Amino acid sequence: MATLWFKFLEMFLQRRNRILRANASIRSLVAETVLTPNDFIVPLFIDEGENVKTEIVSMPGYYRMSIDNTIKEVKELYNLGIKSVLLFVKCKDELKDNTGKEAWNKDGLMQRSIKAIKNAVPEMYVMTDVALDPYSEYGHDGIVKDGEIVNDETVEALVKMSVSHAEAGVDMVAPSDMMDGRIAAIREALEENNFTKVGIMAYSAKYASCFYGPFRNALDSAPGFGDKKTYQMNYANRIEAVKEALTDEEEGADIVMVKPGLPYLDIVREVKNAVQVPVSVYNISGEYAMIKAAAKMGWIDENKAILETLTSIKRAGADLIATYFAKDAAGILNG
Numbered sequence: 001m002a003t004l005w006f007k008f009l010e011m012f013l014q015r016r017n018r019i020l021r022a023n024a025s026i027r028s029l030v031a032e033t034v035l036t037p038n039d040f041i042v043p044l045f046i047d048e049g050e051n052v053k054t055e056i057v058s059m060p061g062y063y064r065m066s067i068d069n070t071i072k073e074v075k076e077l078y079n080l081g082i083k084s085v086l087l088f089v090k091c092k093d094e095l096k097d098n099t100g101k102e103a104w105n106k107d108g109l110m111q112r113s114i115k116a117i118k119n120a121v122p123e124m125y126v127m128t129d130v131a132l133d134p135y136s137e138y139g140h141d142g143i144v145k146d147g148e149i150v151n152d153e154t155v156e157a158l159v160k161m162s163v164s165h166a167e168a169g170v171d172m173v174a175p176s177d178m179m180d181g182r183i184a185a186i187r188e189a190l191e192e193n194n195f196t197k198v199g200i201m202a203y204s205a206k207y208a209s210c211f212y213g214p215f216r217n218a219l220d221s222a223p224g225f226g227d228k229k230t231y232q233m234n235y236a237n238r239i240e241a242v243k244e245a246l247t248d249e250e251e252g253a254d255i256v257m258v259k260p261g262l263p264y265l266d267i268v269r270e271v272k273n274a275v276q277v278p279v280s281v282y283n284i285s286g287e288y289a290m291i292k293a294a295a296k297m298g299w300i301d302e303n304k305a306i307l308e309t310l311t312s313i314k315r316a317g318a319d320l321i322a323t324y325f326a327k328d329a330a331g332i333l334n335g
């Protein structure tokens with residue numbers, strides 16, 4: 001009797017999960033996550049000069065470009081279906097100080113870049129990094145006093161920087177500094193100055209990560225003393241990321257960000273489940289460098305690694321992904 005009963009169970013309960021993996025057609029029909037060029041934000045590094053295109057040593061295949069070459073690049077990106085760029089500039093050494101004032105120079109490299117890009121490709125959604133590190137003689141994201149990165153004075157500087165980007169025509173500012181209260185302060189200043197259409201993408205859960213190394217090399221912005229652990233988050237923490245994201249949402253962020261990407265996919269999901277604004281993820285320079293290096297050695301297939309990485313980030317909960325692989329990925333996705 002018992003054996004008969006088991007036979008019966010087997011007949012009706014045998015699970016054939018492989019049916020949905022049998023061929024490419026059914027696999028694409030049941031795919032839960034679909035990556036498209038619309039998901040990408042392309043970080044761009046901008047330099048002074050003309051016809052400049054300098055490969056970044058720690059980011060092979062990625063360049064710092066002058067405004068003219070940046071515009072050519074932006075046109076290409078738009079034609080690939082990419083809708084957003086995130087601007088970083090390399091500030092000349094002689095313009096760096098401890099106030100960050102070059103950051104709100106209306107004729108500064110950033111301000112000129114915003115105008116030139118919006119002028120050349122008005123549909124391209126332009127975001128800008130807001131933090132003092134490229135402008136700081138100490139390479140810190142804020143103003144330094146007695147060896148400390150002071151919060152409230154830095155927020156005042158970030159507010160000036162954001163308003164200045166808005167005056168130049170930016171669509172969305174992206175504060176990456178991790179000071180407290182800066183989202184509310186920036187939102188208020190944008191309102192006061194009638195920039196009611198300018199968005200804020202808050203780097204809300206930004207961890208003190210060794211994976212930023214190649215980026216700091218690209219902008220020559222490594223901290224001159226100490227580290228960033230008094231403002232960027234401890235990578236041991238998870239709950240704190242949710243608190244940071246909820247705080248920024250409450251302060252008026254339109255998008256919240258988790259950064260880095262790959263080692264923090266648990267945080268991405270946690271934040272995604274907690275907030276009601278889109279979540280972006282920054283697939284950062286160190287993550288780029290690792291794939292590039294392994295591919296160069298012939299140890300992994302670069303294109304496959306790119307698609308798997310970006311799809312995993314989206315699956316974890318990212319609505320947008322800032323990534324140095326955007327152009328390559330769009331090329332692969334467009335076939």
Ligand SMILES: NCc1[nH]cc(CCC(=O)O)c1CC(=O)O
Pocket residue numbers: 129131133141176177211212213214215216228283284285286
């Ligand atoms: N506030 C600066 C900033 N904005 C983006 C990155 C890192 C991006 C990357 O590594 O790709 C950093 C570096 C840092 O915080 O030291």
Ligand SMILES: [Mg+2]
Pocket residue numbers: 178179180181204244247248
């Ligand atoms: Mg915060």
